[in-house]
Amino acid sequence: MNQPASAYFLEERRDPKETHTLSVLVANEPGVLARVIGLFSGRGYNIESLTVSETESKKHVSRITIVTTGTPMVIQQIKHQLDRMIPVYQVVDMTLTGRSIERELAMVKVKGAGDQRIEAMRLAEVFRARVVDATNESFVFEITGGTSKINQFVDLMRPIGLVEVSRTGVAAIGRGPEGM
Template sequence: MAQPGSAYSLETKVQKPETHTMSVLVDNEPGVLARVIGLFSGRGYNIESLTVSETEHEAHLSRITIVTTGTPMVIEQIKNQLDRLVPIHSVTDLTVLGHPIERELAMVKVAGKGEKRVEALRLAEAFRAQVIDASTEHFVFEITGRQSKIEQFIVLMQPLGLVEVCRTGLAAIARGPEQM
């Protein structure tokens, strides 16, 4: 048995999974996204949200925003492995930089008549959701904001006749004047 304070006593620390938002600047060329996704799937890492768009047309650069969950050790492995992929210019863990600005867009289809229809419109106004399509039997709302706001809106629409939801995934940017 090891003595207290001994270098040989093994202490096991249980690390809690954390959710991190990473921004990855890559060359905009065929196969890059597949290589990034392959890194995650090949190692059993989960992607909770993925958004990709060209950000600098002249430089042919795209920005991939990835939301993933893992222990601090797994998150560090993901960053290091992403950094080693050839078409990647930079990997920034926006969560580590501190409270990134995060937004998501959702389109929410709700069908209903009478009081449920009126209540759906009232709630949409309270959430600043825009009606982008309407008929006598349904609405399609467009809502942007933090993921928690969108989740709350969806929960409130369920008893009113929620039909379908389409979400873009998270777009995020670091606060402050620095560029990625």
């Protein structure tokens, strides 16, 4: 049954947006990442985080981890469209499995002197961030953890003297003995 466009938009507004982490196994060949990203941009879907790396060199397989937001209907469309792409072997919604571990790495540069330096070091210790570079005027901290932990750390460093943040994006893997 076809519904008018206005009904579709009303449904979109009522349906809350969800954040999902998708793990996509693909052939490791030129152009695959561009095609996957093109699927998102061509349909107006947003990518919150993107991580890509070869995971099985002998089989030439890469894993693309994508964090995206949308209504349940949009998330379902994204998964179906990814599944139909030729170089895609498997799509797993890590959010729905409920049995995954997600981590992100960030490097956070903070400047400051005196009490600001002491406070930055104290917070770094609380968040288990490592100092990977230090000068008389600044620190670069390395922190790993969930996205919310990193967001918290960055927010607390802002008033101290946050200069710059570089983040890897989310990497996710399922728990237990099974693979994708």
